[in-house]
Amino acid sequence: MDNNFVNWEIQNADLVGMEGSTKKNIFIKNGKFDSIQDELSNSDVALFDAKDLFLYPALINSHDHMIASYSPKVGGKVKCNNWLSWDNELKSSLVFSERQTLDISDLYQLGAYRNLLGATTTVMDHIPHFVNRSQIDGLLVRLVKDYTLSHSICSYSLGWGDGAEIEYSLAKQKKIPFVTHLGEGFDEESLRSFESLKKQNALGEFSVLVHCLPFGAKEAKEIAQANANLVWCPSSNLHIFGKTTNIESFLDAKVNISLGTDLAMAGSENMLAEMKLAHTLLQETKYKKNAAQILFQMVTANAAQSLQLSKNLGSVNVGKAADFFLLKKKSENPYENLLLSEPEDIVLLARDGRPVFGKGSLESLFQELQVVSETIYLGKKDTENFQILGSPKNVMKKLQSSLGYKKDLAFLPLVESIV
Structure with missing residues (x-):
């Protein structure tokens, strides 16, 4: 912009x-x-x-992969034990093959529109800088520019960054977030990932830990004591694993928690939808009475704090x-x-x-x-129009041209007016 x-x-x-x-x-x-x-x-x-x-x-979306702004969702019928199982299913799917034919700039624009329709203007795009650097300027949503990262803390992690210890040290030096998936699954390596993170000296106030699925009260307490941050992505968790974070334990420990949609190919349509699911899940905890206010804080002040953006957002x-x-x-x-x-x-x-x-x-x-x-025009309300910056219609036309047929995206429900 x-x-x-x-x-x-x-x-x-x-x-x-x-x-x-x-x-x-x-x-x-x-x-x-x-x-x-x-x-x-x-x-x-x-x-x-x-x-x-x-x-x-x-709203602030604390976890997305903008390059995967495509649909429909992949998998979900058979629940996975770790992220790699789902990733293998993804990369062998027709949906992934279609996505690979598209320009990265179009995928990022689709991701921007997905987030705008969820009242979101700032997104933490968890991806190496060389992927999104060229997309930041001119995009309709604000991508967090300054961060270090790992993909995850396990032997089968993708090779993002220079290792958790180096990446966290740099984040601490620059006072920027260090973002990583942690405990994204229930296998032995996921269970051990928290101890591995600590051994690499990567647990601290700049740590932004996404998922933390297999952890309980003990780990939540240590994360809170380190002033580290959790990102909760219940929609993608339930789709891929059939389970989500033990959020009550993290709330009990007073961990700084924010919310993320995760990628469109497994997560929710937007942040408004993610909040609805999170609210349903919080009804099963002792926090049900104040769940709406807790979630408001997760998607605003908490998110800004975890991403080191509180001075401006x-x-x-x-x-x-x-x-x-x-x-x-x-x-x-x-x-x-x-x-x-x-x-x-x-x-x-x-x-x-x-x-x-x-x-x-x-x-x-x-x-x-x-x-x-x-x-x-959006969804079923095809007689009520909206104004939006840019041109999602042109992006969808490019999509149709690349694929050779008209594609519908659940997170961008454009329709023609009937009047």
Whole structure:
């Protein structure tokens, strides 16, 4: 995205934070929240009245593989004991062969649209830098730029990075996240992976540990004591393994937990869908009463903390990037309202103060803010249109051209209008 910022103001918004919601007027200047107050700024700028709408910080997807932004899902009928079994099934599938025919730039654009429809503007794309470096500038979502990584901590790990010990040391030096799958399965190596991580001196406050499936209270306590972070991806876990993280143990230990969709070929359609599943699972724990609020924190402040982005993202505060979205009210409880919402309920989504997705009725606002957008129709509501930055229609046309037939993607349900 370019940096052609236009200043504007949102009035009468019910601003959502960790303590509930309060009615505020929000002035956006140079892509950041410039003021948040009870009165209007009296500036001569574009105004948007957000009366009867909740305003949330944009969501952060803490784990994705953008290069795998394709569908349908692979496998799932026979549950796996480790990630390699599923990966072998993936790479022998027709879906994978189709994906391999596509340009990486198209896959990343598809991944961006998948995330935007889930009210998400920031994504941790877990992949070596040489893969995504060329995609970062100009992409509609913000990819985390600064991180070190391993693929996983096991003998059959893919060769990402220079080993956990070196990668974590570099992350600590630069104060950036070290991201790795850990315990992605239930075989002996997955069970031993936590001890292996510790032996490589890769457990600490910069560790972002994805999955941790076979671990219990003992490991959760040690992870908490190290101020390390967990990323929970229940949708892909259940699809591949039939089980997910012992999330209650990690909540008991007060580990910093965030949520991720994981790749589209095994995970959820978007972050809104991931939150719904996570909420269902939390109903089986002692945390069911506050589950909605816990999940809100996972996808905002917790995610920003784990990815070392708290200075700029994770909440609506003066000086931070103006990444936010507006939702219709289906519930007066802002956290429950978020869980009830679908992509079609997003009134407006902005990144760096610029609208990137919103209701078709806001086309004039897009124009006033100098945002060039395309009209699309989603899912079953084919008489209601939306504005979106870029051109998903062109991406889908390129997809059809590459494959030789029309392809439907579950996470990007574009339809033609019937009017």
